[in-house]
Amino acid sequence: xxxxxxxxxxxxxxxxxxxxxxxxxxxxxxxxxxxxxxxxxxxxxxxxxxxxxxxxxxxxxxxxxxxxxxxxxxxxxxxxxxxxxxxxxxxxxxxxxxxxxxxxxxxxxxxxxxxxxxxxxxxxxxxxxxxxxxxxxxxxxxxxxxxxxxxxxxxxxxxxxxxxxxxxxxxxxxxxxxxxxxxxxxxxxxxxxxxxxxxxxxxxxxxxxxxxxxxxxxxxxxxxxxxxxxxxxxxxxxxxxxxxxxxxxxxxxxxxxxxxxxxxxxxxxxxxxxxxxxxxxxxxxxxxxxxxxxxxxxxxxxxxxxxxxxxxxxxxxxxxxxxxxxxxxxxxxxxxxxxxxxxxxxxxxxxxxxxxxxx
Amino acid sequence: xxxxxxxxxxxxxxxxxxxxxxxxxxxxxxxxxxxxxxxxxxxxxxxxxxxxxxxxxxxxxxxxxxxxxxxxxxxxxxxxxxxxxxxxxxxxxxxxxxxxxxxxxxxxxxxxxxxxxxxxxxxxxxxxxxxxxxxxxxxxxxxxxxxxxxxxxxxxxxxxxxxxxxxxxxxxxxxxxxxxxxxxxxxxxxxxxxxxxxxxxxxxxxxxxxxxxxxxxxxxxxxxxxxxxxxxxxxxxxxxxxxxxxxxxxxxx
Numbered sequence: 001x002x003x004x005x006x007x008x009x010x011x012x013x014x015x016x017x018x019x020x021x022x023x024x025x026x027x028x029x030x031x032x033x034x035x036x037x038x039x040x041x042x043x044x045x046x047x048x049x050x051x052x053x054x055x056x057x058x059x060x061x062x063x064x065x066x067x068x069x070x071x072x073x074x075x076x077x078x079x080x081x082x083x084x085x086x087x088x089x090x091x092x093x094x095x096x097x098x099x100x101x102x103x104x105x106x107x108x109x110x111x112x113x114x115x116x117x118x119x120x121x122x123x124x125x126x127x128x129x130x131x132x133x134x135x136x137x138x139x140x141x142x143x144x145x146x147x148x149x150x151x152x153x154x155x156x157x158x159x160x161x162x163x164x165x166x167x168x169x170x171x172x173x174x175x176x177x178x179x180x181x182x183x184x185x186x187x188x189x190x191x192x193x194x195x196x197x198x199x200x201x202x203x204x205x206x207x208x209x210x211x212x213x214x215x216x217x218x219x220x221x222x223x224x225x226x227x228x229x230x231x232x233x234x235x236x237x238x239x240x241x242x243x244x245x246x247x248x249x250x251x252x253x254x255x256x257x258x259x260x261x262x263x264x265x266x267x268x269x270x271x272x273x274x275x276x277x278x279x280x281x282x283x284x285x286x287x288x289x290x291x292x293x294x295x296x297x298x299x300x301x302x303x304x305x306x307x308x309x310x311x312x313x314x315x316x317x318x319x320x321x322x323x324x325x326x327x328x329x330x331x332x333x334x335x336x337x338x339x340x341x342x343x344x345x346x347x348x349x350x351x352x353x354x355x356x357x358x359x
Numbered sequence: 360x361x362x363x364x365x366x367x368x369x370x371x372x373x374x375x376x377x378x379x380x381x382x383x384x385x386x387x388x389x390x391x392x393x394x395x396x397x398x399x400x401x402x403x404x405x406x407x408x409x410x411x412x413x414x415x416x417x418x419x420x421x422x423x424x425x426x427x428x429x430x431x432x433x434x435x436x437x438x439x440x441x442x443x444x445x446x447x448x449x450x451x452x453x454x455x456x457x458x459x460x461x462x463x464x465x466x467x468x469x470x471x472x473x474x475x476x477x478x479x480x481x482x483x484x485x486x487x488x489x490x491x492x493x494x495x496x497x498x499x500x501x502x503x504x505x506x507x508x509x510x511x512x513x514x515x516x517x518x519x520x521x522x523x524x525x526x527x528x529x530x531x532x533x534x535x536x537x538x539x540x541x542x543x544x545x546x547x548x549x550x551x552x553x554x555x556x557x558x559x560x561x562x563x564x565x566x567x568x569x570x571x572x573x574x575x576x577x578x579x580x581x582x583x584x585x586x587x588x589x590x591x592x593x594x595x596x597x598x599x600x601x602x603x604x605x606x607x608x609x610x611x612x
Contacts, residue, residue, distance in 0.1 A: 051449050103400045241372060302600065
């Protein structure tokens, strides 16, 4: 019985979230993932080579001209770097110097960008960029966007937490595009890399994820304490529920049969002082058979064995279920009283009903 | 009416009840075990050593920044990036990083090329010994290796569609960590350990896509979700009656 109590009170706690989980889970399946991930607008440039600085240049080859700042000079100047990448920032060859980065790009990282030819440090992390880099962020954003026909409405430097990128822990540039789905292009300020195109479909998906993960503080994580506690309660709810179903099977209250066998029983009701006959499936519960035949019987809980109101008197000695023993006194049990929800039609041939209380 | 609702609740839960248990158990596992530890982030050391080969005078002037670093002597970089580019003018994706305890250039020019930055030699492939060294140097703790194996075909499902060949390095331990190392570049491609393997299985059970583990819009899941909502709704009505309509005298038949 204690498990039925747990089932009830735990459901009081989790029922709202249960609907949120199933609803958001269902709707997440309907999200257009191609659109939500920004793949339909985001163009990744294939990495360009540096041949224009070196190829077919026999003169420089002989003279061993060094176009780019040498590695050892870089290391001298930036002694903490752990990895060096030669790449392009828009059209300008640059060194991307990694000092530290986590396994995921969104985690806290530390990079320096250096002009590969002049060795000058490029700082894209200040809200007002140096004059020579002023148009850079917009140019990077524009080339990353598939179509060219939309205007840019706003360029802002954002510090975490960032609403559109809940997991991001680094400063990013937000470039808003004036398209139908309100795309924002995000560029990581330390590296100049395009992180993502976030549009209305992305925001809808992220809202659903936030609800599904109970990430109400917007940490971008499902390892939060709200969901841990609720998940434990939900496990308690489903395991007590399954235990209940198991008991119903074990007590013979649920029977899976291939065809319906009917049986006729006699019902003597004190309310009408009449004798009736009732024909019902042998494997249905006495309570349900009485109710479907419009015979007056109280059943506050509807047959869960938790209220103890559906008392009847059997003509034969019946087994005493846990619910019977809880709700019916020893004297009454000896007289043949049982709960109608706990027994099947096939167990009896006559049913006696006392006067209803309050009538 | 309550009796009808109770029957609906019972029969619907007879159908979806077990999946409710699966959802709540797999969900509980996924939220309890930290996702970063699942990804092996506390297993594989993300902190790479600095590239600079320190000299004594340098150490003296930068003592504070060097205190946390390993004090091993490292090979100095004698091949410059400009030398590499003269050799491979069409190269793209050029980087200088670590291969075990060697600084190397990695670049793309008709395939991936790895060049030892100390000697200028091309490293054609990763030997078993080198794979072992890489694996050991990237783990935080000193662990024991159980098995090192080159996978050329029949990849295990946990590495997905990652290109072969790969070195598979299995470690001893309750969590059975495995590192997969690229045969050409020596980079760690991915990590798997039992907490992740369990996560993968539970994820498939959670989304009811038992084969691919990807489709969160499959018909089975949709059928169970809709039945689940109906089952929970019938439960909610029962809860309402049990909490607020518990007086037999007021209760109509």
